[in-house]
Amino acid sequence: MNLVDVPLWVALPAAFLLVCGGLLTLVGSLGLLRFKSFYARIHAPTMGSTLGAGCVLVASILISTMLEQRPVIHELLITVFILLTAPITAMLLMRAAMSRERD
Amino acid sequence: MSVILPLAVKFALACFALSMLCALIRLLRGPAAQDRILALDTLYINGMLTILTLGIGFGAAIYFDIALLIALFGFVGSAAMAKFLLRGEVIEP
Numbered sequence A: 001m002n003l004v005d006v007p008l009w010v011a012l013p014a015a016f017l018l019v020c021g022g023l024l025t026l027v028g029s030l031g032l033l034r035f036k037s038f039y040a041r042i043h044a045p046t047m048g049s050t051l052g053a054g055c056v057l058v059a060s061i062l063i064s065t066m067l068e069q070r071p072v073i074h075e076l077l078i079t080v081f082i083l084l085t086a087p088i089t090a091m092l093l094m095r096a097a098m099s100r101e102r103d
Numbered sequence B: 001m002s003v004i005l006p007l008a009v010k011f012a013l014a015c016f017a018l019s020m021l022c023a024l025i026r027l028l029r030g031p032a033a034q035d036r037i038l039a040l041d042t043l044y045i046n047g048m049l050t051i052l053t054l055g056i057g058f059g060a061a062i063y064f065d066i067a068l069l070i071a072l073f074g075f076v077g078s079a080a081m082a083k084f085l086l087r088g089e090v091i092e093p
Helices: A008-034 A045-068 A076-102 B004-029 B033-058 B062-087
Strands: none
Touching: A008 A045, A008 B004, A008 B033, A045 A076, A045 B004, A045 B033, A076 B033, A076 B062, B004 B033, B033 B062
């Protein structure tokens, strides 16, 4: 089964999720580029790394389930891992920025 | 059946390439070190999403493993560099 053989009722939501994920990630990275201070910049890419990644992972689950004709949910591993690790990185970076500004 | 899915994959790849370019510009000209680490964090997330979207486009399952490895080691690198900025050393005695 090829990518163009995916039936339309799966292809439409998957394509919508892919487009949404791409646009959200692009908006987040533009915010990383355009905002003025570090504290404004740190919240912009989280939109891409949570909602954008979630959209792409759900689209991947849909399409690989359809291609292999059985439930494929191992993309949930990446989702759980990103949801666990993104706040840790953000918290460490914020604390590092605060302690560097104080010095 | 439909051509909409390859088009969506191409559009998402273009979006991820543009956002990686934005993160690269911020990485090169970031005023402080924490800006560069934040840009590197964004860069590895975008690279992981690019690999996943390529996996959707080619219909191959091997790309998932690469994306998982990038997510694992990217977090380790970002956390280590942020810890280095915070304390001056990564693993404290």
